Amino acid sequence: MKISNLISLIAKGNEKAFATLYDTYKNRVFNTVLGYVQNREEAEEVAQDVFIEVFRSCTNFKGESSESTWIYRIAINKSLDHLRHKRRKKRFAFLQSLFNADTGALQHDVPHFEHPGILLENKDKAAILFKAIDTLPESQKTAYILSFVEDLSGKEVAEVMNLSPKAVESLLQRAKAGLRNELEKYYPERRKLK
Amino acid sequence: MNNDKEQWKDEVMNSLDGIHRAEAPDFMFTRIVGRLESAMNEPVSSYIPVKRAWVAIACFILLCVCDIGFLKAINHSGLNNTHEARGSSPYAIENTNFNLY
Numbered sequence: 001m002k003i004s005n006l007i008s009l010i011a012k013g014n015e016k017a018f019a020t021l022y023d024t025y026k027n028r029v030f031n032t033v034l035g036y037v038q039n040r041e042e043a044e045e046v047a048q049d050v051f052i053e054v055f056r057s058c059t060n061f062k063g064e065s066s067e068s069t070w071i072y073r074i075a076i077n078k079s080l081d082h083l084r085h086k087r088r089k090k091r092f093a094f095l096q097s098l099f100n101a102d103t104g105a106l107q108h109d110v111p112h113f114e115h116p117g118i119l120l121e122n123k124d125k126a127a128i129l130f131k132a133i134d135t136l137p138e139s140q141k142t143a144y145i146l147s148f149v150e151d152l153s154g155k156e157v158a159e160v161m162n163l164s165p166k167a168v169e170s171l172l173q174r175a176k177a178g179l180r181n182e183l184e185k186y187y188p189e190r191r192k193l194k
Numbered sequence: 195m196n197n198d199k200e201q202w203k204d205e206v207m208n209s210l211d212g213i214h215r216a217e218a219p220d221f222m223f224t225r226i227v228g229r230l231e232s233a234m235n236e237p238v239s240s241y242i243p244v245k246r247a248w249v250a251i252a253c254f255i256l257l258c259v260c261d262i263g264f265l266k267a268i269n270h271s272g273l274n275n276t277h278e279a280r281g282s283s284p285y286a287i288e289n290t291n292f293n294l295y
Contacts, residue, residue, distance in 0.1 A: 015227070022223050030218035044219050051226045052233075117214035125209035132206075148210045176207065183203045 007067060011058040018055055025068070026051075028150065029075045031117070035149035036079035036141070037086075038113035038130055046082050050075045065159065072160045076142055115149070132182040140175035143168050 009017035029050050034043040053074050061070060118126045133144060139161070146157045147168075158165045 019223065022226070026218035026222065027215050030222075031215040034216050040219075043216075044222060047218060048222060048226050048229060051223075052230060055226075055230060115213065116216045118209070119212050122209040122211070125206045126213075129206050129209050149213060150215075151213070179207065180203050183206055184199075186206075187199055187202060 007058050007061050010055060011061075021054070022051055025071050028068070029071065032072065032075045032145065032150050033079050034115065035133075035145035036076075037082055038134060040116075042082065046078050047075075049078050049082075053078065069156075069159050072146070076160070080138055080142075128183070128186045129179070131186070132179045135182050136175055136178055140171050140178060143171040144175040144179075147172060 006017045006021045010021060026047070030043060030047045033046045033050065034040065037043050037046055050071070054071060057074075061067075065073075112127055113130050114123055114127055115130065133141060136144060142161060143157060146152045146160060147154070152160070154165050154168055158168045161168060163171075
């Protein structure tokens, strides 16, 4: 069955159609979200939010973009919302830690993240790269994650981000330069990896 | 040394090569359906978390305190200026020479 038909069926409340759509996109959504939030449990929660949003806003889908673009956009927005919320919580935790002498330490620190799809020999280096990805500005992060974690083509990324392929290319260039700059900080850690 | 660093950076940048898509956890769909059902059965409420309400009140009080402090500071400096103008300003005295009779 065509995905566009599925969406119109879901809009009518058809649960089977929703299950089919879920099966088609579950890994794409989860993988994209995981690239942003870098935590399996949180990624599952955000991915659930994405599918709930898909179910609720099916009636609003006008078909101006492809279904996959629409679902990717929801996944990206939910992930960015989650990261913003986390950042706010982190700031609040910092203020709390100023008044709480017991802990002293900051809560919600970025933990070491290992993407489950990374080749074994690249695990440690990829963990450092993900730390660096986390510091990128939102648009560069989106372009980088869609291109290198989700492995979308330049054209697909441009469609999802509603930009021209040239603009995406420029974002990727800046993201790569930013990452290389950020990696300077982690260079001393390389010996621990060897 | 520099070459070593650049090579290491290249290796890190290429560490996503050959990445596989992460698979969604089992039973995620069941949880989604569960959440959808509970959301449908839940009555719509206009509940505001207590913490958020306290933050809003604290912000309002802080704003009022700042406003009052600012107004007091302006009034104080304004009064000082008028005293200066009446009393000690050299221009005030000199102006009397240009009075028209």
